[in-house]
Amino acid sequence: MATIAERLEVFWEEKPGLATFFETVDHKKLGFKYLYTGLIFFVLGGLQSLVLRAQLTSANLELVDPETYNQMFSMHGTTMMFLFAIPVLSGFGNYFVPLMIGARDMAFPRLNAFGYWVFLGAGLFMYSSFLGGSAPNDGWFNYPPLAGLEFSPGLNIDFYSLGLIFLSISTTAGAINFIVTIFKMRAPGMSINRMPIFVWGELAMALATVFALPSLTVALVMLELDRKFGFHFFDTEGGGDPILWQHLFWIFGHPWVYIIVLPAFGIVSTIIPTFSRRRMIGYIYVVLAEMAVALLGFGVWVHHMFSVGIPQISLSFISAASFMITIPSGTQFFAWLATIVAGKPVLKTPMLFVLGFIFLLAIGGFSGVMFASVPFDQQTTDTYFVVAHLHYVVVGGAVFPMFGALYYWLPKMTGKLLNEKMGRLSFWIMFIGFNLAFFPMHISGLLGQPRRVYTYEAGLGWDIWNLISTVGAFMLTFGILLTFVNWWRSVRKGEPAGDDPWGSETLEWATTSPPAEYNFETVPTVRSLQPLWDQPELREGPQSQEEGGYALTGGHETLATSLLDAQPQAVLEMPHESPWPALLTAALAVMFYGFLFDAYALAGLGALGSAGGLIGWFWPRGETQET
């Protein structure tokens, strides 16, 4: 007699092979793809930053010319913000949100695949700019009039704008998918007050994306219309205004910073209770704080523009709102500290990265509060003090939690433990290297060193700080490489992880490592915020049907539940593999290249191909769900 697992295998198995590589809709495979691709972009963006640091090692160096330097810092910022941070956090989200909420896949598996392929396509599109030596060169926020046709006549800025418009399709699709998955696919009993904080973090990220990203898209479309067709949005001669770009960009841009750190905060709130051996203190306040930060993030964009010449009254409002952010941020901070202090902390590598994060974010937070004050901001704007601040927030606030998450979750994803000794070594080298690289920038910034200038004169008192920064940057790189080596070694000869190496409390640890295609033999009924700590039956194999498990062996199925209380509402027949998401992406890429080179016949061909891709995707085949 077939077991539940054997029955599920029939419906859920994807045949290994090249076709499946392109056609897969499994959220775990797509999660891995996001993670690998995002980390490759991380390495590329990191190498660019090493070029920058090498060039700034001492005064008047000529390792690279100013144009190359401009392209390097522009692509470094663009890569890290768009092609690394969100994709990697989406990769963890893709892999773990369904597992943490007890679902068998994301709500829209094919849309999920489409999101990945478009991300890859847009990333390759932007990086193909290096082939012609015309990578974006006006910084990651790309202000006109510098980014206008008059001062940037090459294709550089077109690669930037068209690439980011292309990417926005992926980011939007991914965000909508996360929201619907979290709203509708939670296991029975996982009411919203039993949702893991990481899931809340991904939800906050997705909601903020849905509301913030269109502002960037509109700005990019306007810029391209200006550049390609002579529209007048940003040019004063025709009645436009370049400051409009700054508003549109930062209405998107500031929420984007929170979009990056909120899921990272979610990772921290996941790791801390596990390694403090107690439940999170102030769960509800931490959740409210996450949502409050996501919301307040929409009201502070002008603090990136304090030196532009905005009326005083607007500055005061934005300054007040910026100070307000410290309240929910402080709430989370103290909840983390209280949980650690009240628990019995176990200092494994994931926890080390989290402690490092707390330290670095505190420093980044302090300099952030300083920027909320208008006079201070006007003095330090466009200096290395800003560079120091933003790296403490984004690297300290997001990259350190991501590395903690690698040590915490890779055992679940690969089934193998990482080496603890090497992990600690990697952490300490990264931590010391990071501080060596970025703390001196506070000082060189206060001494007046401007960002984005390819060299500097000797004798301004900046030399020693720049030298230390460069040494630190290479040390940080070495620490990061150690973790990648550790990962690679663990897959080859790591110790088996078992289902739950850390004694964690959330559902992903209830299944095998790595999980089967269908995630759970039975979709469990959840009765606690810490199901694995409070429901001992979950540790003894799949939850039996008497205790509320749903086997759903009748097909490629998962449960839909109600939004607030997670009452079972329906059995959903999920879509199978499909080649169309990847094919549609290829056609879209042709269209964007057509626009790039003013080859409108090619663009038309790409548009026709995309229409064909959509028809192929949605051709009525009698499936229950096409997305």
Added chain:
Amino acid sequence: MVLAPGGDAGNVSLLETSAPPQTTSRESALPRHVAGPRSTGWWGMVMLICTETMLFSALIASYFYLRYQLGPEWPPDGIEPPTLELPLIMTAILWSSSIPVHFAERAIMKGNQRRLRLGLALGFVLGATFLAMQLGLEYPETLAEFTPTTNAYGSLFYTITGFHGIHVLVGLMFSLWTQVRAWKGAFDAERHVTVQNFTMYWHFVDVVWLFVLSTIYLFPNA
């Protein structure tokens, strides 16, 4: 191929051996097709509309931003404020298209296939008429006076109305897909998320027009 609810006979016997009968019925008691807020597709459309709303908000905010950065004269450079007759006729046609679409949705919720197909087709014709009037009657008239490259006013005028026009076009494509499926009998009283989603999207395109109309056509005349 759609699997019949409850699966084949072998499946049922399997469940009976591995679980008590009452849990089997608990699973099979759940519906296989749901619509509205109980379905995932409905929420997907709600979120798409949220993000689209922000897209139009950014465009309209840009319009007013640029307008108030400029001097007292709007439209600038001696361009006449838009005439209202044609836009108002187009408005009436566009908004009236929501009515048959609404009744099409109501019809399929009761399982009425014929009225579904009729309502969708009527909505399609009215929407296409709007788009044809915009491209065939309105633009030739305005282009004679000013183009997108004349000044920022022209850029805003054509970009915002064009964005809306593209949304009507997407709505028409969506309508075609829904109609094809309606003719193939894919919808009934239980299974009609696609119809609901199309209806929601179509109403959204109509509601957005209220803001486009007020901004582009009424405001310069005020």
